[in-house]
Amino acid sequence: MAPVAAAQPRLTPAATQAALDALKQLLGDRFSAAQVVRDQHGRDESWAMPLPPDAVVFPHSTEEVVEVVKICAAHGLPIIPYGAGTSLEGHVTAVQGGVSIDLMQMNRILQVNAEDLDVVVQPGVRRKQLNEYLRDTGLFFPIDPGADASIGGMVSTRASGTNAVRYGTMRENVLALTVVMADGRVIRTSKRAKKSAAGYDLTRLYIGSEGTLGIITEITVKLYGIPEAMAAATCSFASLEGAVNSVIQTIQAGIPVARIELLDDVQARAINEYSKLSLPVQNMLMLEFHGSEAGVAEQAEMVQAIASEHGGEGFQWATKAEDRAKMWEARHAAAYACKALRKGCEIMATDVCVPISRLTECILETKDDVVKTGLTAPLVGHVGDGNFHLSVVVDRSNPQEVATVEEFSERLVHRALRMEGTCTGEHGIGRGKMKYLTAEHGEAVAVMRAIKKALDPDNLMNPGKIFSI
Amino acid sequence: MAPVAAAQPRLTPAATQAALDALKQLLGDRFSAAQVVRDQHGRDESWAMPLPPDAVVFPHSTEEVVEVVKICAAHGLPIIPYGAGTSLEGHVTAVQGGVSIDLMQMNRILQVNAEDLDVVVQPGVRRKQLNEYLRDTGLFFPIDPGADASIGGMVSTRASGTNAVRYGTMRENVLALTVVMADGRVIRTSKRAKKSAAGYDLTRLYIGSEGTLGIITEITVKLYGIPEAMAAATCSFASLEGAVNSVIQTIQAGIPVARIELLDDVQARAINEYSKLSLPVQNMLMLEFHGSEAGVAEQAEMVQAIASEHGGEGFQWATKAEDRAKMWEARHAAAYACKALRKGCEIMATDVCVPISRLTECILETKDDVVKTGLTAPLVGHVGDGNFHLSVVVDRSNPQEVATVEEFSERLVHRALRMEGTCTGEHGIGRGKMKYLTAEHGEAVAVMRAIKKALDPDNLMNPGKIFSI
Numbered sequence: 001m002a003p004v005a006a007a008q009p010r011l012t013p014a015a016t017q018a019a020l021d022a023l024k025q026l027l028g029d030r031f032s033a034a035q036v037v038r039d040q041h042g043r044d045e046s047w048a049m050p051l052p053p054d055a056v057v058f059p060h061s062t063e064e065v066v067e068v069v070k071i072c073a074a075h076g077l078p079i080i081p082y083g084a085g086t087s088l089e090g091h092v093t094a095v096q097g098g099v100s101i102d103l104m105q106m107n108r109i110l111q112v113n114a115e116d117l118d119v120v121v122q123p124g125v126r127r128k129q130l131n132e133y134l135r136d137t138g139l140f141f142p143i144d145p146g147a148d149a150s151i152g153g154m155v156s157t158r159a160s161g162t163n164a165v166r167y168g169t170m171r172e173n174v175l176a177l178t179v180v181m182a183d184g185r186v187i188r189t190s191k192r193a194k195k196s197a198a199g200y201d202l203t204r205l206y207i208g209s210e211g212t213l214g215i216i217t218e219i220t221v222k223l224y225g226i227p228e229a230m231a232a233a234t235c236s237f238a239s240l241e242g243a244v245n246s247v248i249q250t251i252q253a254g255i256p257v258a259r260i261e262l263l264d265d266v267q268a269r270a271i272n273e274y275s276k277l278s279l280p281v282q283n284m285l286m287l288e289f290h291g292s293e294a295g296v297a298e299q300a301e302m303v304q305a306i307a308s309e310h311g312g313e314g315f316q317w318a319t320k321a322e323d324r325a326k327m328w329e330a331r332h333a334a335a336y337a338c339k340a341l342r343k344g345c346e347i348m349a350t351d352v353c354v355p356i357s358r359l360t361e362c363i364l365e366t367k368d369d370v371v372k373t374g375l376t377a378p379l380v381g382h383v384g385d386g387n388f389h390l391s392v393v394v395d396r397s398n399p400q401e402v403a404t405v406e407e408f409s410e411r412l413v414h415r416a417l418r419m420e421g422t423c424t425g426e427h428g429i430g431r432g433k434m435k436y437l438t439a440e441h442g443e444a445v446a447v448m449r450a451i452k453k454a455l456d457p458d459n460l461m462n463p464g465k466i467f468s469i
Numbered sequence: 470m471a472p473v474a475a476a477q478p479r480l481t482p483a484a485t486q487a488a489l490d491a492l493k494q495l496l497g498d499r500f501s502a503a504q505v506v507r508d509q510h511g512r513d514e515s516w517a518m519p520l521p522p523d524a525v526v527f528p529h530s531t532e533e534v535v536e537v538v539k540i541c542a543a544h545g546l547p548i549i550p551y552g553a554g555t556s557l558e559g560h561v562t563a564v565q566g567g568v569s570i571d572l573m574q575m576n577r578i579l580q581v582n583a584e585d586l587d588v589v590v591q592p593g594v595r596r597k598q599l600n601e602y603l604r605d606t607g608l609f610f611p612i613d614p615g616a617d618a619s620i621g622g623m624v625s626t627r628a629s630g631t632n633a634v635r636y637g638t639m640r641e642n643v644l645a646l647t648v649v650m651a652d653g654r655v656i657r658t659s660k661r662a663k664k665s666a667a668g669y670d671l672t673r674l675y676i677g678s679e680g681t682l683g684i685i686t687e688i689t690v691k692l693y694g695i696p697e698a699m700a701a702a703t704c705s706f707a708s709l710e711g712a713v714n715s716v717i718q719t720i721q722a723g724i725p726v727a728r729i730e731l732l733d734d735v736q737a738r739a740i741n742e743y744s745k746l747s748l749p750v751q752n753m754l755m756l757e758f759h760g761s762e763a764g765v766a767e768q769a770e771m772v773q774a775i776a777s778e779h780g781g782e783g784f785q786w787a788t789k790a791e792d793r794a795k796m797w798e799a800r801h802a803a804a805y806a807c808k809a810l811r812k813g814c815e816i817m818a819t820d821v822c823v824p825i826s827r828l829t830e831c832i833l834e835t836k837d838d839v840v841k842t843g844l845t846a847p848l849v850g851h852v853g854d855g856n857f858h859l860s861v862v863v864d865r866s867n868p869q870e871v872a873t874v875e876e877f878s879e880r881l882v883h884r885a886l887r888m889e890g891t892c893t894g895e896h897g898i899g900r901g902k903m904k905y906l907t908a909e910h911g912e913a914v915a916v917m918r919a920i921k922k923a924l925d926p927d928n929l930m931n932p933g934k935i936f937s938i
Contacts, residue, residue: 115826158666187913193822196891197627200917225723237703254694353662357584422665448669454923464471
């Protein structure tokens with residue numbers, strides 16, 4: 001991505017200052033216009049150019065969010081919700097200036113409904129914090145995008161990750177939301193029943209809306225019983241094709257794997273170097289099985305048989321919790337491991353997702369493209385869902401390299417779209433993928449815009465994301 | 470429900486006639502204004518007063534639907550989509566006159582993507598037809614609302630039914646939709662990848678929108694491998710509480726039952742009479758287990774142990790396909806069995822759904838109310854989801870009885886709402902539940918209205934449903 005132009009503030013400096021003064025008066029020392037705080041809130045983990053907001057506020061309650069929104073609405077100042085800052089498409093950058101609402105101090109777990117397998121949290125609760133808290137209940141929240149993201153951010157980007165193949169994405173795991181609308185009204189999208197046919201599905205509308213339709217201040221998510229048995233394994237393949245075909249056959253056979261992750265040889269090497277491991281430098285699958293003792297054994301046996309047919313070998317099992325944790329930590333460190341490959345470089349993370357029947361074709365064509373283009377681009381993937389990432393290592397100071405990476409990324413997206421896939425399986429559109437939205441959705445983008453306009457007529461909510469308005 | 474006033478046509482007779490003439494010219498003998506055809510399309514299986522449309526059209530393609538919509542939009546004539554006519558809240562009645570678009574001749578199965586576990590169908594495909602068609606592929610479509618509904622209708626009402634406890638509802642099982650908007654534009658809501666984070670979730674917005682936001686003309690739904698093993702069982706309980714508590718404990722233990730249905734003694738008796746069976750006239754659970762041979766045995770054993778603890782006895786197993794089919798046919802005939810209890814009477818079907826921790830309380834209070842009120846109201850329920858129905862038998866010619874039933878229904882809805890539940894788990898709002906929408910969703914209804922207005926500014930699409938506009 002070429003360095004974008006600096007922010008284009010919506011308001012004049014004087015008008016902005018008037019709004020900031022009102023916010024400062026409301027929140028006192030939970031308002032900050034310090035440069036370091038602004039800088040920190042103008043960036044996420046993407047390679048999108050940081051664009052700091054004019055100020056940052058730290059509300060403690062839905063009521064305070066309402067007051068913040070009312071002040072911003074009265075002055076026409078843009079509002080950018082901010083969580084853990086781990087998004088990957090520049091979601092939190094202040095494209096048109098405005099105030100960043102940092103929701104991380106709203107991090108209380110409000111109500112564990114163990115009998116109903118759900119929990120009500122504030123948006124600043126992080127997923128690891130939630131699972132720590134739940135430990136004694138025998139329940140867990142399965143969605144795991146790798147980063148220790150906030151639940152609010154995960155709702156907003158429709159996050160998923162390694163467990164989605166079994167437990168679904170945020171789309172399937174949110175029961176209800178409390179949302180502060182652009183005009184300060186507060187809505188609750190649903191009651192707490194497991195299903196309902198009462199009116200439009202506002203819960204799902206807000207999941208993945210990236211802060212453009214309102215600010216989420218309370219979330220009810222589903223929980224699951226910690227499985228009686230869990231086992232994880234790695235397995236190596238001489239050919240990438242063999243690894244991918246094993247995944248496809250596993251999914252088609254309906255085996256309820258909890259995780260089935262692909263890493264190519266380049267990624268395995270990077271992880272070895274970064275995480276001080278000694279994985280075989282080959283294409284590999286990382287697997288996890290959840291269930292009863294007998295169920296896990298049965299699943300493992302079936303998958304082992306499928307993998308063997310496709311040239312999989314060297315199954316290494318991890319059944320102890322600490323061994324499994326170590327393995328998944330290494331997997332989650334994949335992006336950092338890639339970054340360490342070339343000093344001073346950044347990572348451009350791709351995120352296509354295709355129907356699983358096209359996955360082998362898509363991955364092989366893409367690997368071929370990587371080789372031809374001469375990129376350093378390790379591959380990991382939530383392949384059970386047809387979703388894979390390349391961590392393209394790029395030296396941003398080299399315009400030619402940046403251009404090459406951009407062209408590669410564009411070819412990849414159009415390849416996925418040609419195969420009835422999507423430009424983003426789980427990272428979201430943010431600023432980075434806006435250019436592909438129409439290629440993917442065509443006329444449906446006009447419908448999305450109409451909804452945006454109906455619910456946020458003054459375009460106050462995270463402007464310049466998803467759509468170029 | 471008191472007999473409603475007759476339809477209040479939107480247009481003058483002359484203006485209506487001009488629109489109908491244009492439709493007739495477009496579709497020839499696939500246009501009908503015959504009284505018998507209109508009458509048939511003005512009613513569903515609810516006890517809502519039938520309100521016939523001014524005419525019925527039978528398009529064969531998305532393109533024809535577009536032409537129909539354009540004509541209606543030009544003349545301001547309301548459009549009511551019609552499928553199998555099995556809805557339960559008066560969804561298809563022509564409240565403001567207009568044309569019924571019967572989509573049942575669009576009943577082709579367009580593309581089976583067996584490797585991706587999905588299928589693309591036209592909206593008039595019925596669920597039994599789909600499963601017949603799929604039989605040789607080893608795949609099936611699990612959503613089973615009882616009636617042999619059309620897939621289009623099931624999308625529109627966010628249907629679910631007996632299998633939802635394991636496979637989810639229509640909300641979780643649709644990948645993509647093609648929709649003709651109120652102005653004739655055609656959108657596709659999503660590609661065919663299993664997940665995507667690209668923009669607003671229009672797929673979910675249309676699921677459950679009851680024809681008020683556009684006409685669905687193509688649907689991609691998920692499929693599942695037919696399980697290696699299936700077993701079904703019935704089990705009786707002296708106390709209703711014991712039956713419900715068995716369900717709650719089964720769900721809380723995370724046992725992946727495929728079906729877990731409750732029938733009270735009144736319902737068991739009604740089914741015996743209607744389906745010529747000899748079920749014990751007691752509260753009972755009907756269960757089904759899907760999985761590997763070992764998995765099914767394991768699940769069955771666990772559930773049997775739980776049921777025994779709560780006074781369950783007389784487990785009767787059905788493993789042969791024909792025995793299972795017979796058992797579920799009897800279950801699906803429950804509503805007709807109720808209707809047969811009192812000659813000349815109709816059925817008012819309730820549909821609340823509550824968090825499972827409140828299910829026992831909700832059912833016991835409700836049964837108590839039934840007894841006190843002196844109603845004939847057998848109870849069945851998809852209790853694994855917290856959803857249950859009473860089939861209240863009512864003599865519509867007796868205004869006092871109608872009033873009593875209405876008051877009972879209202880008490881039931883408010884009881885469920887008080888317990889953080891919903892007025893409708895799976896039937897939808899239609900015309901019958903409009904009065905409860907604000908009690909359930911509060912300010913969120915205004916957001917729903919804003920979306921409706923943005924996407925259908927002239928209120929052409931199934932007006933007078935969900936909202937009173």
